[in-house]
Amino acid sequence: MPYPANFRFTPEHEWVAVDGTQAKVGITDYAQKQLGDIVFVELPAVGAELVAGQAFGTVESVKAVSEIFAPVSGTVSAINSALVQSPELLNSDPHGAAWMVEVKVAGKANDKLMDAAAYEKFVAEEEASH
Amino acid sequence: MSSSTPRASRHIVQNEDLLFEVSSPGKRGYQLPALDVPAVTLAAARREIPDCPEVSELEVIRHFTRLSTWNYGVDTGIYPLGSCTMKYNARVNEAVTRLEGLGDGHPLQPEELSQGALRIMQLLSEYLLEITGMDAITLQPAAGAQGELTGILLVRAALTARGDARKKVLIPDSAHGTNPATAAIAGYTVENLKSNPDGTVDMASLDRQMTRDVAALMLTNPNTLGIFEEDIHRIADLVHERGGMLYMDGANMNALVGRSRPGDFGVDVMHLNLHKTFSTPHGGGGPGSGPVAVKKTLEPYLPIPVLRVKRGKPVLDYRRPKSIGRVRAFYGNFGMFTRALAYIMANGSDGLKQTTEDAVLNANYIRRKLQDVFALPYPTPSMHEVVFSDSIQAAQGVHTGDIAKRLIDYGFHPYTVSFPLVVRGAMMIEPTESANQREMDEFIAALRAIAEESKNTPELVTGAPHTTKISRLDEVAAARNPVLRWRPSKSEAAQS
């Protein structure tokens, strides 16, 4: 699955798509593949404050659990309730229908974020190290 | 295995519905004696228990007998579940536990009427102290994980008493999950300690991470890779120099009994798993029992009551001002004390040492006979268990879980899958002393055959098991939409 050019990525495998002051956040195709079949997603409530680099939710497969780290700081303006109902969306469409939260961005974005090309290289290195 | 019959065979296995489906209104499996006092009515009695089963005694027997036939136990055959020490459970242990006076003794009956039970606890305590080389012990913790919690609370109480509040516990990455979970419940933060290429504690990392803020290092020895920490003395010295304590998870004591004593290599506090090393039955997942043995410095903090001998008689001492308090009601899992003591008595000093030697010999035998077909991530010498990885087979898309399932088709209980976490695709094999050579040879032959299948017909392995009552269950669907209890269908509900 290609990594969209307008996305930015964290080393913990989250993506963020910024549009003005609004941003959508999710986890990458690589992340969902590492976890396997997703069975549960826990998201914050609308209005929650996210701090870049800090955990804001969890994703679970049958035998693994992973925290989701905020790529940007801001206030949660919407959550994807369809994803909570159908966590398997994360396996089928991680970069689209399985977005997790929408954030009203506050302050500067995380400067460690990678673009698609850098992230692809990063993932290839992770793969090789295993 | 060429000369012998294959272990797996076919046999009638009956299906059996749930108790609630077997149930029929008006059936009963009990009769109470006639009431010899006036009946009393309770104004606020409950309505009847909804959907509670109604079955006859014979149906109870058949139900639980049929269910039992779907299980595999140590009595069935080799049970090489690494880290669990699935050894033989002698029947005499069961018999003595049920003797009148012990099986029905009340924990709060007067002490002078409980001398027999206290004497059993006293003798078991003495033997366990001799085996571990420690100074004092509590039998109270209900299981290994509760033993860990008790041990860490003892450490914290002692450090607090000397005005040295520390914040962290160091835990190697190969440790059981109970270790970090325990440290967290005791209010500590957990810091991971990486293993070195030998699979043991990396001394440089320990030197860096063992700061004045670390209360304890929780170490399993031999560790979960089945490797003895050869630097144990340097580890203990370093931890002690920096004011910390060395906790030993005794899960793997089956490798040491009669051969090596934690009390002699610098351990301050440790727990034992009576259900592993001392043969109390695993029971399908408990009960366990997790005595905690300590050095003198921690003795004042042991849970109340402490068992002491006073004028030749065992007594329970509740006046312990520094004690952390109780960790469980009553005295712990007494029924496990009788079983463990009977096991120690049956073996004796000679049998205990022989048991350890056989357990280590068996693990090394399996290692030697399989190391050419399965990858051995750590070539360091093995003690009572050996950890392979699936890396050779993974190239064909066959993973540790698949190999484990295929072993079932060959008639064996699988090894421990995917643990310890430091080994990708771990296959953790602990035959224990209870595996005989003939069965080990069959087990080895089965794993070698599966290694061949992984090359030639991998789908046979990845689709296993093929011979069981049910095939692989959809655990993903079970977790997405959990059904955790039976409920009557709409038509059944309408009928009742």
Next chain:
Amino acid sequence: MRYLPTSDPIRQRMLADLGLNSIDELFSHIPEYCRLQRPLNIPKGQAEADIIRFFRAAAAENAPGFTSFVGAGAYHHFRPTHVDTLISRGEWFTAYTPYQPEISQGTLQSIFEFQTMICQLTGQDVANAGMYDGSTALHEACMMAARVTGRSGMVVARSIHPQYRQVLRTLTRYRDFPTTEVGFGTDGRIDVAALRAAVNSGTAAVAVQSPNFFGNLEDWEQAAEIAHGAGALLIAVITDPVSLGLLPPPEAADIVAMELQGFGIPVGFGGPYAGIIASRDKFVRSLPGRLVGEARDSEGRRGFVLTLSTREQHIRREKATSNICTNQALCALMASIFMATYGKQGLRELAEQNLAKAAYAASAFTAAGAEVLFPSPRFHEFVVRLKRPLAASKSALKKAKLIAGLPLNEHYPELGEALLVCVTEIITREDIDRLVAAL
């Protein structure tokens, strides 16, 4: 050694296969100072007959054949013979945790049935596969309430089993769980005004036991209303499940922490027992301990698996809901067999007999001039203030092979020379009359 399935010739052959001359070589990598250089100071292995003789002698010193009126969290109920017959099958008691569902369906289905029966009995939505016992279940319930509410205050009735409260104090020593104990009134029940005053916006849970330690029944609805009014959870503590055959289930509670020993598990000098946590569906991901769920195989056949394991220590490690690993499976199985045997009618009749016997005993004490404290509805235990100190009756009791009850002076000194007496269905009217005469 008779438990070892090998022999010296086989050992020698195996060593030869490994290219070794002696077993010592397998231990040679252990540093010298770590090696024990002498035999353990434990007698040599003994014959089965010797072992039985030793334990018989010990059992003889442990009041065999006595009739006991001690309850207080461990109850003498009749255990149907087939409970031990069934659990003694090797497939039950020599198996381990059902990690491989294809060869563990017996254990898994029995746990699923167990979870279901506990829900039916307690009126809760979901029950786990078991905890160590009732005392540690209370601790787990408190930690769970703290997770669910994000608060830390605990309000605990002083009429909860004293040892349960001691366990809670120990295990929360280094956690910030400010705990308030609420006393009891002259009727033996929780002091409602004090309870209302103790609960506030920092309270995570209110914990109440019923029947309480004195045997008196508490009002679940009222306790729930007070807890919920402050946004806290109600933890219902139950020390004898037999009571639920007759008493209203704690449907108003958010978490039930119950000891199951009364359901066919031997009194056995205090353990092993089994506890459970039952709760509401909405809190399922905060539950501690194992859970078994229904699943389908590739051909659509029903089976059972361990599920929602990401809550547990082997996956979530330091962030797990608990450090517990076991579920006291064999004790839970005893309880399942017991529940199945008594069933819907039997559990009620059993509870009715306990109620009647204790009521008879209380009236017999009153008739004999002793003071029965706490005049509010009870189940099978009550508190009696004796006419003369218990010590004065000691030799008469021993001669009559009676154990009178539990003196309460240690934990409740304000009650004076008071005795907690438990009367279950196994006690006869004659036993009761003998006890009253001996005191």
